[in-house]
Amino acid sequence: MHLILRKGAFLAVFGAILLACDTPYWELTPNEDASETLDTIQFKGERVVIPGNFPKELFHQTQEEFDVYYESISGKGNARTSGEVVLITYEELLPILVKHNAKYPLITSEEGILEKDLERVFRDFPDITTHEEANEKRALIYDFYQALCKRDVVAEVVALEGVKRENGRILGPESGGLTTPEKNHLLLNPGYAQWYVQAAQDAINLATTLFGNAVVGNKGNAFKHSTWNALSIRFILKGSPASENQAIDFTQDGCSKHEQNDNGLQIHDKDSAMDLHNNMSAREWMENETSWGFGPFRKMPSVDEIINNMHSKANSCAMHNMVDILNWHGGDNSVTWNNLFNNLYSPNQHLVHVMP
Incomplete structure (x- = not known):
């Protein structure tokens, strides 16, 4: 399939871009103060060096703490009062994530920490002195750089939302914008978010190519959601030091928040039931088809295998109504809906659509 080959080439170039860029944000900032002070703090038991003006509340944030932080700097509270909700799209968010993640070392389970990034790591982690030790602590190092990256990403997203608000570009969920819960989930971990958003954008494009459209409720939409979940898991596992649970949990949480409204409330309708079921079926298939070994011993479906499946x-x-879908998961009740929104896996692997 020519589409798949082109996609593979795109991802290869995309990865090469990431490998080529690792300059930290404060080294790229124009007119920086060369005398800027540095600070040494403890991060998960390791001494780390950070810019003296870096907001330390960005370290060790829970989702709830990040939500409060984001609202405090974005003016979202005023927007809620006025009824204006500015939503950004995956297409808008992806280049922001790519640009800022590229300023930090690329760390994966398979490659570990690259030789070219060691000088940066040794500078930022003064007690880590060998390549072996750096690789042993790759997950911790990755989390540290994610906190640094978060500041840069948030600043640009807030600026984008401000421009869209000023220009009157207020989108609704049907326009392809991320809900606030989904967006905040992604911004808390920009590294995982990049691969999640890449998967979403790829799934949207593939659905259009293979089905003509992915209208809510149709077969193209079933393909989009299932492919999105499966690709996200694969991309996160290949592009970061994530574990099985981390990759699946991040994907599940983001895709479930996609089915919430801007206030974080679950949407209980046939379209959400369909999407949540198809999301779970794809995650179940990925879990069954993947051997969760470490690094080169990890096996999982290829991009082509995911798309073809x-x-x-x-x-x-087949087309089913909401009652059928809910009955597969326990019936139309709060427990079933909570399971659809919160469970990682499903007893099913089949897909479903709710409209022709």
């Missing part, structure tokens, strides 16, 4: 399932999936 979900394409086949979506093409042949």
